[in-house]
Amino acid sequence: MGSRNTKGKALALKTYETLSFAFPDSICSLETDFPERLAIRGILSAQCTDKRVNITARELFDKFPEMKDIAAQDPETIAEIIKPCGLTKSKTKSVIAFAKKMTDEWAGVVPNDVDLLMEVPGIGRKIANLIVGEIYGTPAVVVDTHCKRVMKRIGITDSADPAKVEKDIMKVFPEEYWIKIGHLSVDLGRKYCTAQSPKCDECPLASFCARRI
Numbered sequence: 610m611g612s613r614n615t616k617g618k619a620l621a622l623k624t625y626e627t628l629s630f631a632f633p634d635s636i637c638s639l640e641t642d643f644p645e646r647l648a649i650r651g652i653l654s655a656q657c658t659d660k661r662v663n664i665t666a667r668e669l670f671d672k673f674p675e676m677k678d679i680a681a682q683d684p685e686t687i688a689e690i691i692k693p694c695g696l697t698k699s700k701t702k703s704v705i706a707f708a709k710k711m712t713d714e715w716a717g718v719v720p721n722d723v724d725l726l727m728e729v730p731g732i733g734r735k736i737a738n739l740i741v742g743e744i745y746g747t748p749a750v751v752v753d754t755h756c757k758r759v760m761k762r763i764g765i766t767d768s769a770d771p772a773k774v775e776k777d778i779m780k781v782f783p784e785e786y787w788i789k790i791g792h793l794s795v796d797l798g799r800k801y802c803t804a805q806s807p808k809c810d811e812c813p814l815a816s817f818c819a820r821r822i
């Protein structure tokens with residue numbers, strides 16, 4: 610067990626170092642201007658590309674710059690703007706609920722607390738981790754579809770369940786890498802380790818990736 614963990618930590622370190630070298634500018638691809646706006650982008654990002662979220666969110670904030678403006682809208686108005694991001698009904702509910710929490714309960718400050726954030730309908734662990742990590746630098750792992758896929762292929766986890774993947778990452782990556790490994794996984798997943806036909810021949814992890822060797 611001990612040696613398995615040691616091996617896992619060595620693999621994690623090698624993965625982190627190799628990916629940091631391959632993607633030196635790796636950052637969150639959602640725009641991160643204001644904390645509350647990042648949180649709303651996080652809500653909009655479920656099953657949607659970050660590029661589309663950024664475009665749609667700009668339109669939303671041009672019309673309604675403050676959380677109190679969003680909180681005061683009827684659902685149809687918000688839905689009309691955010692529908693390009695998909696899952697319109699649930700995201701509309703979530704965006705308005707978040708804006709109301711911000712104005713009515715949180716005095717305009719996004720909480721640095723995953724459990725509190727998860728009280729907002731539609732904010733799950735992934736989005737809550739994204740919010741506390743990006744806004745406050747609180748160590749948290751964002752397990753999105755890329756992260757889930759690449760961590761299994763590399764051999765960091767044998768699970769496809771995001772909660773278990775998150776735990777497995779936390780076991781072997783040092784805490785100070787948790788935020789960044791999420792971004793690096795996305796870069797890897799987009800450029801080399803695509804869902805269909807991964808480009809293993811070109812991948813910087815090819816010499817030690819579990820799927821490859």
Ligand code: SF4
Pocket residue numbers: 759762763801802803807808809810812813814815818819820821
């Ligand atoms: S070697 Fe292939 S399977 Fe492994 S991380 Fe790279 S692209 Fe993905």
